[in-house]
Amino acid sequence: MLELKQVTLSFGRTKILDAIDFRLEPGARVGVLGSSGAGKSTLLKLAAGLLKPNSGHCLNSYRHPLLVFQEPRLLPWRSIQDNIEIPLRASGVPKNEARLRATHWLERVDLPDAGKAWPGELSGGMAQRAALARAFALQPDLLLLDEPFSALDPALRAALSRLCTECVKDTGAALLCISHHPHELVEMVDRCVLIEGGQLQSFDFENSTNGRSREAAAHILHQTLLRHETPGPDQTKRTVA
Ligand SMILES: Nc1ncnc2c1ncn2[C@@H]1O[C@H](COP(=O)(O)OP(=O)(O)OP(=O)(O)O)[C@@H](O)[C@H]1O
Numbered sequence: 001m002l003e004l005k006q007v008t009l010s011f012g013r014t015k016i017l018d019a020i021d022f023r024l025e026p027g028a029r030v031g032v033l034g035s036s037g038a039g040k041s042t043l044l045k046l047a048a049g050l051l052k053p054n055s056g057h058c059l060n061s062y063r064h065p066l067l068v069f070q071e072p073r074l075l076p077w078r079s080i081q082d083n084i085e086i087p088l089r090a091s092g093v094p095k096n097e098a099r100l101r102a103t104h105w106l107e108r109v110d111l112p113d114a115g116k117a118w119p120g121e122l123s124g125g126m127a128q129r130a131a132l133a134r135a136f137a138l139q140p141d142l143l144l145l146d147e148p149f150s151a152l153d154p155a156l157r158a159a160l161s162r163l164c165t166e167c168v169k170d171t172g173a174a175l176l177c178i179s180h181h182p183h184e185l186v187e188m189v190d191r192c193v194l195i196e197g198g199q200l201q202s203f204d205f206e207n208s209t210n211g212r213s214r215e216a217a218a219h220i221l222h223q224t225l226l227r228h229e230t231p232g233p234d235q236t237k238r239t240v241a
Helices: 040-048 080-090 095-108 124-137 154-171 182-188 214-229
Strands: 002-011 014-024 029-033 055-060 065-068 142-146 174-178 191-196 199-204
Touching (some): 002 040, 014 040, 029 040, 029 182, 040 174, 080 095, 080 124, 191 214
Parallel strands (some): 029 191
């Protein structure tokens, strides 16, 4: 369980998150939306334990949070198989087990023959799939995705989002996922939070659409994002601490 209570986080004198409350239960899948610079990655870094709040409480009982970035961040001088095995070995997994897990997850992400390849030989989509295999092989109980598919074309993005959602459901990990694409995000998650002006607004699909389809939820989120991304006279200003 991740629980933020009245958490405030500032960089210098600028408040990024302002007394927010947030809970992420085991196995829950939550999307994070907001305009550029709103504080989405900051929320993920709090969840990963990479940042500490200035005030409030951050209770985190997830033991294996794992952050996946927009770029695959593979070691270019090691094979794909090694890229998956090295972090496993570093976390104490025996050699044989590491090999088995790497092979299993390369098959799961549809890269069964890529183990001996160098990262530079893979397409962008293949490299991101290898990064997902590396992440799932580490058996995270909390997966934090920071726009992991945004550099890919729409068809590939949709395919990888689906694959990732299947793997998250299979492993039972909790998911916190940033995306700028509400239509894809609603297929991956059960609810969303929108960050704006340091505040966090929750969109429970059942409640915010009166039980209508996820398509309706995506439409509402898209319209909300457009409103927030268009500066208006009443737009909330970020506060200075
Ligand atoms: N280490 C840091 N030091 C100072 N300012 C920072 C630091 N990290 C982030 N910021 C600032 O905090 C604000 C929120 O950053 P964050 O990366 O969380 O935004 P974001 O919503 O993820 O944006 P984007 O969608 O563009 O990635 C930005 O104004 C950013 O410049």
